[in-house]
Amino acid sequence: MSELGARASGQGRIFQTSGDQHIEEHHHHYGAGAGGPLFGREAALSAGAGPAAPDSVRMPLVGRAPGVLRNREELRETLGAAVAGPGGEVHVVHGMGGCGKTALAYWLFNEAVREHGRVGFWVNASELMSLRAGMLAVAGDRGAGAGELAAAAAGRRAAADLVWHHLDHSTDPWLLVLDNADDPTVLESGAWLRSSGRGTVLVTTRHATSPLWRGPGVHRHPLGVLPLEEAAQVLCDLAPDAGDLASARKVAERLGRLPLALTLAGSHLSHQLLESWSMDEYDRKLGEESTVIVDRGAAGHGGSQSRQLVGRTWQLSLDALAGQGLPEATALLRLLSFLAADPVPLSVLVPVARGEVTVDGLEPALRPEQLEPSLRGLIDHSLAELVTVDGVRCVRAHGVLLDSVAGGVPEDRRASVADAAAALLETALPDEGSDTPATRSRLALLTPHVTRLLTVAADERTALLGVRTLRQVYESGDYAAALALAPTVVEAVRGVLGADHRLVLEAEHLQGTALFRMGRFADSEQLHRRVLQRRETLLGADDVDTLHSCAALSQSLDLLDRDEEAETWAGRALDGYRRTLGEDSTEALFIWCGLIEILPQLGKEREFAQEGPALVAACERALGPDHPTTVLARHDYAGGLFGFGRHTEAEPMARQVLADRIRLQGPDHPLTLSATSLTARITHALGRTDEAIRMMKELSEHRARVLGHEHPFAAHDRAWVATWQAGARG
Template sequence: MQGRASGSARVYQTGGDQYIEEHVHHYAPGSAPLFGHPWAGPAEPRGAAPDSVRIPLVGRAPGVLRDRVDVMERLRAAVAGPGGGIQVLHGLGGCGKTAVAHTLFTEAVRDHGRVGLWVNASERVSLRAGMLAVAGDRGAADGELAAAADGRRAAADLVWHHLDHSAEPWLLVLDNADDPGILEEGAWLRPSPSGTVLVTTRHATSPLWRAPGVSSYRLGVLPLEDATLVLRDLAPDAGTQESARKVARRLGCLPLALTLAGSHLAHQLLESWSMDEYDRKLSEESTALVDRGASASGGEQSRRLVGRTWQLSLDSLAEGGLPEATALLRLLSFWAADPVPLSLLMPVAQGGAGLEHLDPPLTAARVEPALRALLDHSLIDMVETDGHRCVKAHGVLLDSVAAGVPDAERDLLAEAAGRLLRAALPDGTASSRARSQARLLAPHVTGLLDRSHRHGLVTAESVRTAVRVARLVYEAGDWTAALGLASTAAKTSAEHLGDENPATIEARSGQGPILFRLGRYAEAADLLRPVHQDALRTLGPHDVRTLDAAYELQRVLHRLGDLAHARTLLEAVLDGRRHTLGEGHVATLKSRCEMLELRLARDEFDGYTTAAEELAGDCERRLGPDHLVTVWARDALARGLLRSGRGAEAEDLFRRALAGQRAGYGDGHPLVLGVLIQLSRAQYAQGKREEAAENAREVAEQRAGILGEDHPETVAARDWYAEVRAVPPADGVAVP
């Protein structure tokens, strides 16, 4: 009796009574188990079976591993030791965990005589097949493997029995173990006296990593110089060191993105972009451009694409019952890659942020679990910035996530992101700390404007939010950052809303005071003149925004020496603010302070002291003794006293004004130095040369550091310091 079988068929021949039981398991293509019955003949190739556990299963190993010095020293020490340790590398997808593992694997085999064993631990099937293959490599018999494959013997026990009794020391790499539950369910992760285990994972907080004998290391992005070298390693002829540095910075120094970018530049056929051209293209295509450097073939392709690598983690979270993590990350993608204060997300956790209509919805009760899940899977990090607890995501990740937001949800997310930013802003009477906190929000306002610009979602409200934040950053003393934000707001508003839209006029006008403080007086005047005319024509002479533009213009004209025109404008502003806002409004009182400064510049001393005393009293009564406009009024009064030869009284008042400025702005604020130099002048007028010189020196040095050597106020401070040191004044001489 003869029979033939093909494929998965089996032929059984028997004499007498036999009872035959066969279990047939059906697997998806590429996922069949490694081991069949030892009597069944040669097995056909099965996709889950690793071709070798002695060769690292990596897509593209780096020729040179850049940076990672500290972690490699610790890992080398663990491999060179007697064994028994478990080492865990965790971090964001694409940060180079597998590259570090590959380098260690190569060194362990080459330099330490270890048997290198590599298992793909990304899913249950590949982990089980790989670990059984490890057991076979370490001497397990076919019958043992068959029993483990059939479930008649505990598979993990078999594997670790043979690892523990290995005649040769080994290094076992469990790569891409992004779901630690898979390791825990089968007890696949164990220490052994015969070797060292290295796990790579995106999961940062598993209890497995806190077990005795486990050492974990967080892997982040590369330092800028090392990231630059990665690009130069791959594409040495594509551009200069500085060009490579620009691309590395734009890619956030993420190893995966750097590798793909360098590979694309090195293997172009129809195009021959330089580093500089690639940098320009990145602003248009972002992650889509980077992914062109990926290999067109090979398994685990998703892990080798910047645009897909993090989706693996989000898909896993969704399957585990946390689809809200995707919604939260999409919200974060409408801001910047800078630290996001947790306080900014608080309204979402309290409900009412309008995110319940997303798909998936982000409800108040699910914000905390979603946030924790993103942290656990290394999609965001917890950082502390200026005393504020923040979360931070990588810029390339956010670009990738933003590109995948459904069109129907962009408007909703942009609106919610803007509403949350506005809710986090301090009011007009905010403290110095609150204004400083606003500096943390500035990059996120810029990020929101950029996302809105790309998708045509710019609104007057989003522009006004940017103008308001720019003003707060300006008041906090970071004038360069404030100008960048104000300029972006003005340009974006003009493009989407038009030059004569009130929001655009506000944004253009908002650049004026910043240019003024930066000493760019002519540039400020050229900007503010047409803004004032547009405001007059479209809003009318009594509109608050028209008055604001005129106020800023007159300040610039004052510094440029056009005192007559400045006086005319300021009188109109003061009358308009009195009529529109009232006598006690802070803007009206600021206009009166400005008028006193203009009178000093025009040498109009008649009645000056009386007017200044009256203004200081009004400010204290209406705004309070500690308000910064009250402090400004005291400063104006002190200047008048100094001009009239009352140096001792002026010094006392300048000291009060200085204390008020420091309380309101902080010690390092540039405006504090303006009062300090006046204090020096009052001291000099009284013959206190050493004190005057010391304060003058401090102002000159700090202005140079904050404003730059060529700023007009730095030059004036240096001139005053030189004058103070040159010739001592005669007693009682007033100093202008």
């Protein structure tokens, strides 16, 4: 391979022939997966359809604004000076769950926006999917185009590079809050945490010791519980009529001076209807049958010892709600505790209110007519809050509270709670096969809850739900998120069903296709080969899933330049699909396209001359002229004609493909750019050098905008232009 050659990632590869002085580019347009309902779908997001990104990154993801921020004066002074200065720093506030990190970030956000004229961005960094969606929304706010965002979401362009390019070139100074970064590996994957002279970054986390916090320009700030006087004052702020400062001190000390516990207690005292406890009475009640909770997020994540908290605080609030005729509030909070601390769309709960999903397995039963009053009760007592994400109203509870409640669900009730949660998520997930900005946004909101359910209550039903969600995340085009989600799903499903269950193999197959999409072709080939061997043994050689593995293995081998082996597996998949699904099945026609693309690489002109026209005719007859696979067939056939030097025959078909790509997928779609490249190279081969140079120049600029200036495709576009210009000069 010459110095102009380079391996491309994602959609194809590039290499240079020897002797001809023109570069041949072969793009591999595989569907969104090589198996099941994924097979035959287009490779990437449709043009203009960006990733599932919230439009609320300009607003803090906080439902009820914190009241007076007690204590923290020294840290507030430090952070305030940071947002007043020129920028370039990263500040990490770490401490145990519930100690007020988000409240402090909320204060700083408002300080930066209102007092210092900075643009504020708030991103939920609790897991990769929400982080990527939020950060890409930040890039969009700073001027990234739809094509750039789609390329980043689909893994064709480094997403973090795109985001930080636009942050670095922001015309406005900014503050970026990365909230709830309790798993630093989420930030580390993709190098999301960086600094910029145009702004200041604030990270909130329970994790105190990550190597990420030790880089240049990174400042760590521990945040602990409140001093006693300030903790007591918080109670007096929330419930001024419940007692004096001396009584508040006793309650605050019993609650460990943790802001979350103080907020729950103050909300309870201020919302009593049937009883009016004083703080002294509340203190006595806390002492009765008190429960000790270990803050799971604190051990090793913000302190050297596990913090022990009194856990009767939330139970007293639930007891009070039961006394007000709302015992169902307990059932609702238990249901929420099996979901994540991320926002839960209210639409998830609507089927309960309509009686379409029954949750009578809970104790007490959650009756449809009591859902809304119970939800209002939880919100009134600060056990939950309302937030809006991407225009969607959601309910959210604190992670420490959810862990505590979930841990307290009796063993004989856990299966009922898990079934109810799974039923709601099954109903709320978008229909499989639907792919719009709205459905991608909904999927991004629901995925963390599926992951949480798998970790707290893995069973056969939740395993099926996990694989479905993984498949839909992959189909949405967010391949990086699918790759991050896959190990959790594979491990959970394997633990429930055993290593050789069909569902486990499907999850591993999805993991392999995600590896392929992210350019990790060797890893993908190894995983697909292992899955293929197990599917052959367990399911048989002609099972459709086995054939999907053959097709996926062929794709990986093709991108590894092992063309003969790739042809063998593609041929086996094609023969099998024709036998089992029919010659005109989408699967058979799609893998036939892949086989047609391999033939020119092997120099098999006779076979190509027979198979190419037959493929195009079959696709047009069975699928119609505008079906993605039909367009792909014409694209691959035109590319093969060009590869064999049949330029006059290739040109009209290539121009038709280019027009179809623009009409059906838009000018920014990677396959449209590929068709433009093919047309330009055919134009040059026909001797119309000036026209070809103009087309390729425009393409190189276009690709640089969408994929980045350093992307191999953009670099090769520039190389073609330089070669052609040198040739024109003699």
